[in-house]
Amino acid sequence: MKQNKFKIYGKFFSINLKTQLQYKGSFVMMFFGQFLTAFSGFMMIYFLFDRFNAVKDFSINEVLLCYSVSHISFSLSEVFVRGFDAFGSTVRTGDFDRILLRPGSTIFLILCSKMDFTRLAKALNGVIIMIFAVINAGIIWDGMKIFTLVLMVLCGMALYSALFLIYAALCFYTTQGLEVMNIFTDGGREFGQYPLSVYGENVLKFLTFVVPMALFQYYPFLYLTGRVNSIVYCFLPLGTLPFMIPAYIIWRVGLKHYKSTGS
Numbered sequence: 001m002k003q004n005k006f007k008i009y010g011k012f013f014s015i016n017l018k019t020q021l022q023y024k025g026s027f028v029m030m031f032f033g034q035f036l037t038a039f040s041g042f043m044m045i046y047f048l049f050d051r052f053n054a055v056k057d058f059s060i061n062e063v064l065l066c067y068s069v070s071h072i073s074f075s076l077s078e079v080f081v082r083g084f085d086a087f088g089s090t091v092r093t094g095d096f097d098r099i100l101l102r103p104g105s106t107i108f109l110i111l112c113s114k115m116d117f118t119r120l121a122k123a124l125n126g127v128i129i130m131i132f133a134v135i136n137a138g139i140i141w142d143g144m145k146i147f148t149l150v151l152m153v154l155c156g157m158a159l160y161s162a163l164f165l166i167y168a169a170l171c172f173y174t175t176q177g178l179e180v181m182n183i184f185t186d187g188g189r190e191f192g193q194y195p196l197s198v199y200g201e202n203v204l205k206f207l208t209f210v211v212p213m214a215l216f217q218y219y220p221f222l223y224l225t226g227r228v229n230s231i232v233y234c235f236l237p238l239g240t241l242p243f244m245i246p247a248y249i250i251w252r253v254g255l256k257h258y259k260s261t262g263s
Helices: 002-020 024-051 060-080 087-092 095-101 106-113 117-136 143-174 179-183 186-191 201-209 218-224 232-256
Strands: none
Touching: 002 106, 002 117, 024 060, 024 117, 060 117, 060 143, 060 186, 060 218, 087 095, 087 106, 087 143, 095 106, 106 232, 143 179, 143 186, 143 218, 143 232, 179 186, 218 232
16 A cells, blocks of 8 residues: 555656656756755855854854744645645635545645645755855764754655645635734744744743754754754754654644535
């Protein structure tokens, strides 16, 4: 069954990619536009550090490391979890009724239904900046630190995906996406441009114990930059994974309250 799911997902992946490449000119312009949008965030940080040498004892290269982790994680979730980000329109148009009629998990079918490959431009921007930061941040890299950096990105993607799932679940009640959730999705990406301690102790606690963004961004970052030496910090990104459980529960509860459009 798992093999079949991989094959089905691969087919949908191919279909989504071919569909978006049908209009190559449009795809290239959208890709370039997404890259420039992401690049503008980098320029804001550059101009800030052109005026100030550091932000709360963090250098520009250290900040860019946080920026790149946050942007790569968020962009990858936008690519592969786009169906949940745009779920409001799926409910309003009655397309979710079709999904319910198909065999298989609703979450899996929504994941297959929509992917946005132009968002890879933002991930590419993040990768370029990450390479620059890795070279210039003065960090002595070893196998464990490389492992930690990869884990930060993957667990960050998982957390953003869980937030998109909650965002979609709320559409069962509102029939459209609630802008307040953007505080945690797009807003989380913007918060993640800087080490989270710069926002104060209360914000850091909230982003540790409520929405565990600091677990994949801030605490392992302290290990990478040598501010802490405990190897426990390497594995803290895994602490974001349990957040997917309440996200799934919220989805299941919302699904039970779904009312068909009748179309």
